Amino acid sequence: MKIDKQKFPDTDGFFGEYGGKFVPETLMYALEELEDTYSKLKDSEDFKKEFYADLSDFVGRPSPLYYADRLTKHYKSGKIWLKREDLNHTGAHKINNTVGQILLAKYMGKKRIIAETGAGQHGVATATVAARLGLECHIYMGAEDVKRQSLNVYRIKLLGAHVHAVDSGTATLKDALNEALRDWVTNVDDTYYIIGSVTGPHPYPMIVRDFNSVVGFELIDQSKALFGRMPDAIIACVGGGSNAMGAFYPFIDKKETRLIGVEAGGNGVSTGEHAAPLNDGSPGVLHGARSYLMQDEVGQVKDTKSVSAGLDYPGVGPEHSWLKDIGRAEYVAINDQEALDAFHTVTKLEGIMPALETAHAFAYLDHLPKDFDESTNIIVNVSGRGDKDINTVAEIDGIKF
């Protein structure tokens, strides 16, 4: 089957049976307004010029594709290349999206910016672009995550944004999203909501994918230049799925490249305590979209478990659900301990300290398919750097500062 990736999402915001707009009526107009603005701007030369100038001069793109010699020797299953999103300004891929969306907010004349955040990287990336334009900014963050990502909380505050700790539900990313949506319903006239992943109602999954797909487009050029063909596999961690979708999207019609998404396996998928809806979930509706979801036997959303705040989410972007069902991408899970081990391995072997989210993608290098050999080119999308996780890792290792 040939997949025409341009056709997705359809005009109602669906990727196959996933996606859509499942929101309170008050937000429908805001979504329509955003859709209109985006469809007008996305192909305009002025907008593209501004976006790419910011990506280059403010974010520091393109990010390198780096040959990881010692990891390659360590795993002996193929040449390992690292897409260095950790080198971006603010330390993760999240900034690609916020730089784009803040431009949309500016064109729409919105005065107030809101966002949810899990690991705090999206909060930092949002507070950063809001500061740059002098816009009022409010970041919603689960109370649990405020604790485990305290460094990023402080960064967000330094950038002049307000942090709202969310106590409801499980006090993690899912609840931060609920609260951001409630803020948006209340302040819809002057507020722009910068969603941080390829989740939420249409048109967000499409917009966030498009802004992040600069990663995949760079990979096409870099692969040609560095090893003369398309990669054999791209590995990326999947929380909501934005770093993965950005890397995967330009490759959807390049069948020679395997696309491998790594979800958070928490205590192990078989224990039920994880954050891996594509591995152990079923289709449901959360936060405005239909997608794979972790839910119980009566349709309530289940609690999640992951050492990594940025992956600790019971849902996933609808385009991933579609790619899973049509068999174009594979989704695996890595548990907490494996991710922590990979964090240490990569730090020691390459001098690159990955975010705990990213460490899940690295940990998959231990499980590479048997048919991979020295001639295989494998790209790991290094979605972010690990500075923010030092407290978490130290605590697990029993170290007090």
Add this chain to the structure above:
Amino acid sequence: MNRLRKKLDHLISIKEKALVAYLVAGDPDLDSTLDLMHLFVKSGVDIIEVGVPFTDPIAEGPIIQKAHDRALKNNISLPNIIKLVEDFRKVDDSTPIILMGYLNTFSFHKELIDKSDQHGVDAVLVVDIPGELSISSYGISNPNIDSISLISPTTSQERIEKIAKNGSGFIYYVTLRGVTGSSNLDVEEINSNIKKIRSYSDIPTLAGFGIKSNEDARLLSEYSDGIIVGSSIVDMITKQSESRNFDRIGEYLRGLKNAIL
């Protein structure tokens, strides 16, 4: 004709406004919910909206969110809510019942909802489906069960038309930008929007969100066919959840009913 349409037709024929009262099933427990439903009717409530708890109720303010959480702790889900309605029907076979909740739990129990009229349910209101669609788009297509659509202050003219023409039972006009329990009613805007809705649709338009006092109720009933009250009732239930003495709620509801007569 189901109980909801019968009731609304009757009220319109005698020129009375409808009082709709909301509670969350299983808050503080299912027995109390059943008692409260009967108390509602005795105190002048015309239609009961039964909230179906969900882990992620994005349209609710803190008062109703906490009620959902308490109900979930009691393991309340659609199957035991249907049972609750059956129990209510043993005593009261005329007061219309609307189930209000979120798509995920409703579509999870499609078959159950689709035949819930046999258990005494008259309508459903799913907060997070686009208003121009109805539950039939999600596999629930029983003509005896109305699908209530919402229209809000931000709904475009074009969508008002689509939703109003598509609605069944009544149109629920959301009186403010915000979650349940907020308070910034803009009477001018409410009046003009309800007029627009009426120009497209013959079914009644009821107003809800943010109604607390008798004065709010009186004002909004002037422009609509009835009012819907939620958070302030749930707040009173919360405060009495230890004592289970709900007498004051009865007084409060009688006050509202008198205010809209």
